[in-house]
Amino acid sequence: xxxxxxxxxxxxxxxxxxxxxxxxxxxxxxxxxxxxxxxxxxxxxxxxxxxxxxxxxxxxxxxxxxxxxxxxxxxxxxxxxxxxxxxxxxxxxxxxxxxxxxxxxxxxxxxxxxxxxxxxxxxxxxxxxxxxxxxxxxxxxxxxxxxxxxxxxxxxxxxxxxxxxxxxxxxxxxxxxxxxxxxxxxxxxxxxxxxxxxxxxxxxxxxxxxxxxxxxxxxxxxx
Numbered sequence: 001x002x003x004x005x006x007x008x009x010x011x012x013x014x015x016x017x018x019x020x021x022x023x024x025x026x027x028x029x030x031x032x033x034x035x036x037x038x039x040x041x042x043x044x045x046x047x048x049x050x051x052x053x054x055x056x057x058x059x060x061x062x063x064x065x066x067x068x069x070x071x072x073x074x075x076x077x078x079x080x081x082x083x084x085x086x087x088x089x090x091x092x093x094x095x096x097x098x099x100x101x102x103x104x105x106x107x108x109x110x111x112x113x114x115x116x117x118x119x120x121x122x123x124x125x126x127x128x129x130x131x132x133x134x135x136x137x138x139x140x141x142x143x144x145x146x147x148x149x150x151x152x153x154x155x156x157x158x159x160x161x162x163x164x165x166x167x168x169x170x171x172x173x174x175x176x177x178x179x180x181x182x183x184x185x186x187x188x189x190x191x192x193x194x195x196x197x198x199x200x201x202x203x204x205x206x207x208x209x210x211x212x213x214x215x216x217x218x219x220x221x222x223x
Contacts, residue, residue: 018151025074045101108186113139116212118193134174139207
């Protein structure tokens with residue numbers, strides 16, 4: 001549809017929409033009169049899973065009183081910078097009412113790096129994912145903590161900072177949100193992509209020589 005971000009912005013329309021939902025203080029869910037209560041509930045559950053703190057208002061023909069969307073006083077720059085919900089999920093998550101509609105989240109953790117070629121092969125096995133986000137460790141790029149961010153069909157893995165300067169211990173910590181997501185799926189799919197005992201013993205010098213089909217990084221844009 002030729003929908004794209006501004007010049008120099010490589011995000012897809014899926015990325016842009018999810019970013020807007022996660023950043024919003026107020027979300028309008030329009031045209032709910034045109035779908036079944038179940039369909040409207042599923043969309044609302046998805047939105048609440050992506051952003052549990054925003055005020056969500058169902059509308060008909062976009063009608064909403066202006067005081068619900070203008071000068072609400074809801075914007076807090078410190079909270080906005082945290083992206084609502086992700087810290088809570090990484091800290092342990094919860095069982096929300098959203099599971100009534102099949103929207104579920106699972107947190108994947110591991111202390112070993114991913115083999116890049118096996119990770120690339122594993123990614124195609126996921127189904128029904130709406131969103132995933134966190135940080136990861138790629139063996140062929142052992143010094144860098146990487147941000148993992150997926151929205152719809154688009155996954156971006158990009159460098160965030162050196163592990164040596166990060167507060168986290170090197171490893172994987174990723175939240176997956178999906179439709180009827182099997183809680184065991186992330187481990188079943190991603191565990192085989194982790195380094196084996198023998199590979200782990202080889203050390204970072206050997207890891208950097210692994211086949212690496214993942215997109216190259218522009219390390220000049222570290223966060």
